[in-house]
Amino acid sequence: MTSRARIWRLASPHRTAGFGQVVELPDDIPEGDSVATPNASTARLFEDGQELGPAHALHSEIKLLGEGRFSHWGRQLYLSSSDGTSAGENGRRYELLVETEGEGAARILGEASRAVSLLRTDYQRFELAERLLRLLVPNTRMSEFGRTYFEDSEFAAIYERFGEGNYRAYDRRWTVAQLARHAIAVGGAYAECGVYRGATAYLIAKQLHSYGAPHLKLHLFDSFSGLSDPSSLDGSYWRAGDMAASLDEVRANLAEWSDHIVMHPGWIPDRFVDVAGERFAFVHIDVDLSQPTYDSLSFFYERMLPGGIFLCDDYGFASCPGARLVMDQFFMGKRETIIHLPTGQGLVIASR
Ligand SMILES: C[S@@+](CC[C@H](N)C(=O)[O-])C[C@H]1O[C@@H](n2cnc3c(N)ncnc32)[C@H](O)[C@@H]1O
Known part of the structure; x- marks a missing residue:
């Protein structure tokens, strides 16, 4: 990997509903969020050089509220322009800045989230996570499955x-x-x-x-x-x-x-x-x-x-x-x- 982040100029998006627009992303952009990894994407979106957001917006909010909300979802970008105009027709430049160093991690998470549905029990998923950890960070170890302190919701809320x-x-x-x-x-x-x-x-x-x-x-x-x-x-x-x-x-x-x-x-x-x-x-x-x-x-x-x-x-x-x-x-x-x-x-x- 030679650079930490890259900018992609986006093709012209097409309207979905309300303020929502969608554009298919090129294959060399790392995959974005998914149901299992809703905040995986690090993408930042710019309209004529001005940053839009918030990212990870709900698709219903992008359609209803617009105002620059966007979502990098799988291989697509759902977006809205800053002022409700059509991003495909307003003549503005839309660019996506994506961290490429995390690309490998995003791909692994994407594969892992697909694998999750193949495993039936929490224990099976825990074992997969343990094997992945051994593979990725060999000098560290995961602790025991089923520790009850994770059930203390009051402590979790304070944390x-x-x-x-x-x-x-x-x-x-x-x-x-x-x-x-x-x-x-x-x-x-x-x-x-x-x-x-x-x-x-x-x-x-x-x-x-x-x-x-x-x-x-x-x-x-x-x-x-x-x-x-x-x-x-x-x-x-x-x-x-x-x-x-x-x-x-x-x-x-x-x-x-x-x-x-x-x-x-x-x-x-x-x-x-x-x-x-x-x-x-x-x-x-x-x-x-x-x-x-x-x-x-x-x-x-x-x-x-x-x-x-x-x-x-x-x-x-x-x-x-x-x-x-x-x-x-x-x-x-x-x-x-x-x-x-x-x-x-x-x-x-x-x-x-
Ligand atoms: C790791 S943080 C403390 C974290 C905290 N115990 C927690 O778990 O939330 C380290 C703190 O030490 C303080 N600190 C470090 N050196 C100090 C010094 N010489 N005098 C006073 N405070 C110091 C810093 O201001 C910082 O707030």
């Missing part, structure tokens, strides 16, 4: 509310929530270092609210302007300022749990002094980088109650080599061991 468009953090967030609930019995304060938009803070505060700990506080530490400067230990994945979310956005996301939450905006470790007199039951460290991970461990370790929990989100990830290094060094020679969870998190149960 989706912070919408990252995938489920890659699903198991880690579940683990955060379970351990936060477990730590209520320890009876100390809670802290999170690295809050971003508040997804894990939301889950932690919800445990305090739902499992009978109205008196416990969750202290949130973040710059609210993204990561600090990575050091030479941190590899090349992260840049200063990545993962920035504003204090106002996070406050709004967590408004439901304002009784539990105390914000400490600033660079780690500057605001730790605010909680120097507290004892902690649960500390979630999720700052991606070595220095703030080290600062967080050093400050909170002295203040953990016996049985209290440290959970480091970044321990087992190739993108965060520095976080693992400092955590390994920090606990070397201490009584506690780091439990490397299959989620990639590093868990330590304080014994002091």
Whole structure:
């Protein structure tokens, strides 16, 4: 593949009904959406250089509402002009920009969605997915079929509310929530270092609210302007300022749990002094980088109650080599061991 995206000038579309028009696409354009993969297409449509949209529009809306809505469906493009005129007759130029790097993936998804109808049970489909994963990404493994935690619709709704468009953090967030609930019995304060938009803070505060700990506080530490400067230990994945979310956005996301939450905006470790007199039951460290991970461990370790929990989100990830290094060094020679969870998190149960 030589280019990431290509532009196709479209042939003249013909009218279907209402504002709707349709054009057959050339064979070298990757297939678009289908019933099984309704958002597969990455196509962007331009009318005389002005971008139209929204994409993935319902065909009924294209016909009834027009206004540039379009849908790249299989080998066809359903579209409407920006002003209701006929795209085949208004003399304007219509161009489709399509990512070609994802072409292979779109074709495989298209084939897979056809195969789905040939398989009768969920288990058969799961096995197919497992074989495909082994083929495509040989150094990774799928976990067990039929895990019941996927049935927790309340958790799913919270996860989706912070919408990252995938489920890659699903198991880690579940683990955060379970351990936060477990730590209520320890009876100390809670802290999170690295809050971003508040997804894990939301889950932690919800445990305090739902499992009978109205008196416990969750202290949130973040710059609210993204990561600090990575050091030479941190590899090349992260840049200063990545993962920035504003204090106002996070406050709004967590408004439901304002009784539990105390914000400490600033660079780690500057605001730790605010909680120097507290004892902690649960500390979630999720700052991606070595220095703030080290600062967080050093400050909170002295203040953990016996049985209290440290959970480091970044321990087992190739993108965060520095976080693992400092955590390994920090606990070397201490009584506690780091439990490397299959989620990639590093868990330590304080014994002091
Ligand atoms: C991966 S995000 C946290 C994700 C969050 N726990 C979640 O799961 O939704 C990392 C956060 O660490 C914060 N951060 C990184 N380095 C920091 C530092 N030195 N001081 C304060 N905040 C920092 C960033 O601003 C960012 O919000």
